[in-house]
Amino acid sequence: MADYKRIFVAITPHREEQPALARAVFLANKYQAELILGSSMYNRSIEKASGVAGESCKDLKRELMDDQKKVMLALAASLGIETKTTCVVTWHKKWYEGVINLATENNCDLIIKETKHYKKSVRNLFTPDHWNLLRCSPINVLMVKNHKxxxxxxxxxxxxxxxxxxxxxxxxxxxxxxxxxxxxxxxxxxxxxxxxxxxxxxxxxxxxxxxxxxxxxxxxxxxxxxxxxxxxxxxxxxxxxxxxxxxxxxxxxxxxxxxxxxxxxxxxxxxxxxxxxxxxxxxxxxxxxxxxxxxxxxx
CATH class of the missing domain: 3.40.50.12370 (Rossmann fold)
Incomplete structure (x- = not known):
């Protein structure tokens, strides 16, 4: 039995509905597990901007990451969950590698990520990042559709x-x-x-x-x-x-x-x-x- 103790949920930035978070809260309450909200960020424009000096680029990335963490902390505070919650952010060119790194660094034993629920006639439900997360993660992965x-x-x-x-x-x-x-x-x-x-x-x-x-x-x-x-x-x-x-x-x-x-x-x-x-x-x-x-x- 996988008695989950630390559950990682990948937060999708700028999204009001977070199906993965709702499922993570449900499971964290069931397993009495600690919940880790995580976000892997990357902005190609910032990385490629020739006019941005090295230190300025680092500061800009840090500012964006701090802003995202504030959003996640406010989101965590609104959950009303009894178990401990932690918010973590990383900057990584490959989103799925950033998620896996955050989950392993925080000793998580389950990763939860949402995937869009399309009609049956539509294929390609998973993006390349979804597939890479499923393929490369050493940790169990739960892909969530928007339903209870x-x-x-x-x-x-x-x-x-x-x-x-x-x-x-x-x-x-x-x-x-x-x-x-x-x-x-x-x-x-x-x-x-x-x-x-x-x-x-x-x-x-x-x-x-x-x-x-x-x-x-x-x-x-x-x-x-x-x-x-x-x-x-x-x-x-x-x-x-x-x-x-x-x-x-x-x-x-x-x-x-x-x-x-x-x-x-x-x-x-x-x-x-x-x-x-x-x-x-x-x-x-x-x-x-x-x-x-x-x-x-x-x-």
Missing amino acids: WTCNGDIVTAISLDDGDSEHQCLSEKVAKEAASMSKLFGAKLHFINTVSKAPMHIAVDKSAFDPVKVNARVKLKHKERLQTLADNLHISDVNIRVEEGLPGHVVPRLCDDLNAECLILGSVGRKGVTAALLGNTAEYIIDKLDCDTLVVKG
Whole structure:
């Protein structure tokens, strides 16, 4: 269980509505966690201005950062939250790196960031900075849409089953534990989801003894048994296990939509160097199609 103690929320400057902050306050109250309001700033015009001397440039940046911190302090004072709040600001050319640096420097164990909620017909919900934050953060990241979590809602968990990869197996257990603890804390219904590929139908033409329908049924049953074993080993008693045929990128978003899920929880193995450029093709395809909050648990 990720018992969050210090929650970092990325504040969007010059925005009246702060969905990420509202979710952060909600979670901080639930977990009795300290809340850190942070902002990563950068202004290309100031950096490129040839007529601004080095010291003057530093002073101007410091003034802008101080102004932003004053705004955030006033915002924090208006929250009426019981737990401790801190406000931090940094100047960084790459927004996502600035956010990650602030969160790690302040020993945070969860980063919360808002993302716009578009209609389903619109794609590209995430900006490059959003993707880079999800890919590069060593800390769990919650991407928030502008909606409230309801009581007795649904938390969907995408569980990966990989016999040959111990790293992914450990991550699956971590994701399952996180989902179970959150569903218990929020009184939500918990769902474990996995997908299987359909057996190729054309084989039935060549081999009369091969029945693709029966093969698919056996594979689905095997996956359900493995998910149930995972739940039993982690002492998770109240969970709805669903295994469906199809690609994860199609099935998981559809089930989240059908259930009107509050949040999807999935895992991402930590990467360094060149491999840090990808969160994972399947995970990114799923996230790009979601209309609910997304919690990415880091391995």
